[in-house]
Amino acid sequence: MKIAIVGAGNAGCAHASMFTRQGHDVNLIKTSNSLHDENFNAVLEQQGIYYEYNNEVGFSKLNLVTRDLGLGLSDVDAVVLMTQTLQHEKLSKLILDNLSPSTKYIFVIPGYLGSLYFSKAESVTVIEGESTPYDARIIEPGRVRVLFQNVRNAIGVLRQCDADKALSFCQSLVPTYCKVRSNIVESALHNPNLVVHTIGAIMSASRIEYSSGEFWMYKEAFTPAIWNLIEQLDSEKNRVISYFKGVGSPYVEECKFRNERDLEQNAMDVFKSYAMEGGPKGPDSVNTRYIYEDVPMGLVLLESLASYASVETPIATSLINIAGSLLGVDFRDCGRTLDSFNIYSLNELVGR
Structure with a gap:
């Protein structure tokens, strides 16, 4: 799939590299001018991310690296929002304004009920995440080290009728996704x-x-x-x-x-x-x-x-x-x- 990750910090860079490693085309979008600017400039220059994962060292070439939200969201199958939760309300409005007709999934991780900001996106499967499946740190500009991978992960779904396809989508990103919570409150509070x-x-x-x-x-x-x-x-x-x-x-x-x-x-x-x-x-x-x-x-x-x-x-x-x-x-x-x-x-x- 073609996936847009909104947020280019530790989590965004780590998951961009891992999703690419899984075979997806990833657009990495930076939305702020405060944290991790030096790292983003390196990722932009090299058009990808060097990663360390277990005993593997590799390079994930990204499909697009940009600060242009509209460009980054163009023609993607899914949007994964990985900024600090403090930014959810503001970014949800911008994402909805720029959402591509091709987009079928919006995944907010971690959530704290951030999925509710996307409740008007009725044709999209909206998913609430808890903790990120990979714990990682940027160790130098353009390079991320994955410190830990969860054995299992759970999700919540804004509309429970979407549970099966939401879980299937998440498993295509990270195979450790294995469980759908009863509802998004359960998911939010199990963060x-x-x-x-x-x-x-x-x-x-x-x-x-x-x-x-x-x-x-x-x-x-x-x-x-x-x-x-x-x-x-x-x-x-x-x-x-x-x-x-x-x-x-x-x-x-x-x-x-x-x-x-x-x-x-x-x-x-x-x-x-x-x-x-x-x-x-x-x-x-x-x-x-x-x-x-x-x-x-x-x-x-x-x-x-x-x-x-x-x-x-x-x-x-x-x-x-x-x-x-x-x-x-x-x-x-x-x-x-x-x-x-x-x-x-x-x-x-x-x-x-």
Whole structure:
């Protein structure tokens, strides 16, 4: 297929190289002038991306590298939106204005209900992603290193009648896609960053600042006392998922689902193994996307859904308040809520 990836950061570049490796023609579109400009200029000059994956080093020649959204979306079969979720609302309007008649799929990954911004695209299968299947970092301009690949991945679908073709499409991109959630609320709230990024960064704020770049969150942050917070936030999350007719599951079980082939393994052992072997270094500042993105897009969304469902969320609410105090930001003022989508019908959230 011909695929447009919107977003040219770590995730966009890694997945552009991997999708090309799978045999697809990929257009890589950069939409900002803030992050990763030097890398994008190198990719533009060489018209592709050097990648390191397991023991393989290769070069993925891209079909198109551009900042022109209209050009990049022309005549593509699918659009994969891989920017920070903070940009979803703005970019969804631009994408819809430039959407090609040939486009059959829009995949928003990670989602945090970002798929709802595309609800008017009725002839398109709209898919909600959770965590990206590849964890990767740009290691120098024009070169990306894939650090980790999930064993399994799940998706949500805006309209549940599209579930089979959505899953087939995702499997053509990455074979590890294997499951469709009950609805997009279930998918949005099973984004692991909602739990571990927020708690790990907020509760480690002093350690992050003291360590001067030598902090490893997955190895250091999740002590037994912090795990109590994770379990309580999980409980709030799962009560909301249940209200919206989805299937709740603890973070640690979802971590095992994504990362461990043998599902008979103890989930906590799987998490500890990932933390020691696969968990990335950082963050190196409290002003991190783990807070400035995952709090307003994740925790504020959870709090909004919980308010609709009359579910109390004292842990989520406290984390939002503390994060706002740490960074001096009103995250509710800039956060994602049901009002962001003008959604007032339960049916629109559960794919009916």
